[in-house]
Amino acid sequence: MKEKYILEKRIEKGDFNKGGEASSKLKDLLRKLGVDSAVIRKTAIVTYELEMNIIIHSEGGWIRAAISREGIQIFAADDGPGIADLEKAFQPGYSTASDQVREMGFGAGLGLVNIKNYSDELKVDTKTGVGTKIRAIIHLV
Amino acid sequence: MKLIDIVEILGLEAIIAGNDQLEIMTACGADLMSDVLAFTQEKSLLLTGLTNPQVVRTAEMIDIKVIIFVRGKRPLVATVELAREKGIYLYLSARSMFECCGILYQNGLQPEEINGCFSPGEEE
Ligand SMILES: Nc1ncnc2c1ncn2[C@@H]1O[C@H](COP(=O)(O)OP(=O)(O)OP(=O)(O)O)[C@@H](O)[C@H]1O
Ligand SMILES: [Mg+2]
Numbered sequence: 432m433k434e435k436y437i438l439e440k441r442i443e444k445g446d447f448n449k450g451g452e453a454s455s456k457l458k459d460l461l462r463k464l465g466v467d468s469a470v471i472r473k474t475a476i477v478t479y480e481l482e483m484n485i486i487i488h489s490e491g492g493w494i495r496a497a498i499s500r501e502g503i504q505i506f507a508a509d510d511g512p513g514i515a516d517l518e519k520a521f522q523p524g525y526s527t528a529s530d531q532v533r534e535m536g537f538g539a540g541l542g543l544v545n546i547k548n549y550s551d552e553l554k555v556d557t558k559t560g561v562g563t564k565i566r567a568i569i570h571l572v
Numbered sequence: 573m574k575l576i577d578i579v580e581i582l583g584l585e586a587i588i589a590g591n592d593q594l595e596i597m598t599a600c601g602a603d604l605m606s607d608v609l610a611f612t613q614e615k616s617l618l619l620t621g622l623t624n625p626q627v628v629r630t631a632e633m634i635d636i637k638v639i640i641f642v643r644g645k646r647p648l649v650a651t652v653e654l655a656r657e658k659g660i661y662l663y664l665s666a667r668s669m670f671e672c673c674g675i676l677y678q679n680g681l682q683p684e685e686i687n688g689c690f691s692p693g694e695e696e
Contacts, residue, residue: 448650451629458633468635475633476609483605536622536630541606548610 438496442485442509447535450486453494454479461503467572473549474503474569480542481507481565487532489563502551502570513559521547573681575638575661578617581679582640582665582672587652590638590661598682601642601673605630617681619672623647628654637661642669 437460440453458475466474478494485492485507492509514520521543528538547553550567557563576592578584599617602608608618608630616637620627623645631639637660641647644666647655655662665672677683 447624447626450626451632455629455632472634479629479633480606480609535624535626536603536605536620537626539604539606541604541610545606545609 436495436497440494442492442494444491446486450483451479453482457496476549477546477567478505480546484542485509502568505567507565509562511562513561513563514557515559584663584665587662587664588655599676601669625651625654631660632658640665642672
């Protein structure tokens with residue numbers, strides 16, 4: 432299946448200054464397209480949590496988004512290190528964030544929980560030493 | 573509650589002053605970004621002890637219009653710049669988080685409903 436992305440953005444490891452730019456851009460795009468505001472809010476939250484996880488926990492990656500009849504699809508793909516214990520990672524409060532990251536307000540261990548709660552469909556593919564691919568879909572209304 | 577009333581009750585210093593008549597329905601206090609994002613209601617006010625630009629980004633994601641920095645912690649220059657760009661109003665309070673929240677609650681401001689108490693994205 433070939434996707435036509437409405438957004439495609441490289442996310443660099445540790446780049447907190449730009450953290451949230453991809454999500455912000457997607458939010459503006461969806462607003463211009465006249466998407467329902469509750470759908471936009473859910474999309475923004477999911478994208479932002481995915482984007483920050485790439486910055487904080489991975490070696491860098493990509494955020495991509497597409498719209499189809501199914502809804503808004505968000506793709507997060509990174510270059511590793513992968514998530515060793517996925518079940519643990521989805522537990523509220525579980526976080527491997529450093530003290531420095533926690534001081535900035537991240538590391539509650541709630542990002543994946545939020546992603547799950549706000550998306551209508553979620554698929555996670557992760558391989559230790561390779562990377563993580565997450566696809567989230569938010570239905571239009 | 574109107575923004576002007578909140579500014580008065582808490583004795584806030586404006587960093588980026590907002591429209592006095594802005595209606596604030598609910599508030600949340602949090603020092604963790606994911607905690608803020610777990611709130612589902614359309615909200616307008618965030619109280620926080622964080623001062624970095626990410627707090628503005630987080631607010632932007634869920635359409636928070638006003639941020640109050642508690643305990644006199646001034647936001648970084650980059651934070652103020654981003655807020656200006658995004659049209660988010662910033663205020664400073666010398667009071668603690670607990671005190672700010674208590675005063676606002678006592679004056680009738682409603683707490684946020686947390687995601688999980690009802691289905692996400694559901695509009696009131
Ligand atoms: N893209 C990723 N690559 C590698 N590990 C990840 C990735 N995303 C999440 N993780 C792991 O899963 C844990 C839980 O992620 P989650 O987003 O729920 O919490 P957090 O990022 O630690 O804190 P918060 O999102 O609340 O600020 C992380 O601490 C990290 O160990
Ligand atoms: Mg996270």
